[in-house]
Amino acid sequence: MFDINIVVVGNVLTAPEWRRTASTNALVANFRVASTARRMDKETGRWVDGNHFRVRVNCWRRLAEGVASSVTVGDPVVVAGRLYTRDWTDSEGNLRTTYEMEAVSVGHDLSRGRGRFFRNKPTAASATETAEAEGQIRGEAARPVAEDEAPAVYGDGVLDGDEPTFEDVPAPVADGAEAVAALRGGSIEPFDTMMAIPAGDPEPASDASERPPAPDPAPAPDTGSDGAPAQGEAPARRASRSRSSRRQPVPA
Incomplete structure (x- = not known):
């Protein structure tokens, strides 16, 4: 979790050396690599x-x-791995890191x-299945x-009985007459039936000739030669205006 992963770009200082660990008897190859930074010298204007x-780089297995x-020795390499420190004591008893x-x-x-890359040949593995495997x-x-x-x-937890089936889908109707017959024979009512007018209401006329006649307009009052109404006949509008203009008594 707390490994320090780094990438070193440098040159090989020592040739790889084979070693075998004492505890696990595993083979390991190690070599030393050096990396030198380059910077611009402002006084001379050159890279120094x-x-x-x-x-020290340790490599395991393949x-x-x-x-x-x-x-x-001298090869330019790019090494990626984990960096750590190892403490040990030399022959004189000094602690070193x-x-x-x-x-x-x-x-x-x-x-x-x-360079040219040569791929390692994979090791053949047996794929035969045995009784032990x-x-x-x-x-x-x-x-x-x-x-x-x-x-x-x-079969545990599965309901008994046959598998559920779906009802047959009716065939499409060819023409309009068959469609009306299918609607009347089924549970769906046709459009004209749903829009029927309840009993007791007058049936709407589909033509102007079937409409009821309009009421006659009220006769105009007789007037004299000068345009004034005749004697004994007061205009209805004036009478209604006089009745509406009377003031009603205010209760005490």
Whole structure:
């Protein structure tokens, strides 16, 4: 979780050396790599060497085989891995600290040269299934479960009976007459039936000739030769205006 992952671009200082660990008897190849920073000197206007970094690189398994057969002293390489420190005591009893790098990937720096890659041949693996292999799951021995001990078998929790079926879809209607017949014979009422007028209401006339006659207009009052109404006949409008203009008594 707290590993320090770094990438070092530099040159190989020492040739890869094979070693075998004492506890696990595993093979490991290690070499030293140096990285030098470059900076611009403002006084001279030239690029000069800056700070130096040297670290020991450890390679394991297939990576160790590739490094031992491909990397030599002076090669420009790009190394990616995890950086850590190792404390140890020398022969004189002094406590020392060494920086080491566990490599994950090592390759040549192609910006400074050319190379050719040769892929490793995969090791052949047997895919034959045996009785011993069938008795293991993920490398752990496993025994078959009896039928009466199985938590669920085929048919548990499934409803009895046949599978549900769907009703047949009616065939499409060819013409309008058959469509009306199908609607009247079914549960859907036709449009003209739903829009029928209730009993007791007059049926709306579809033509102007069937409409009821309009009432005659009220006769105009008789007037004299000068346009004034005749004697004994007061205009209805004036009478209604006089009645409406009377003031009603206000209660005490």
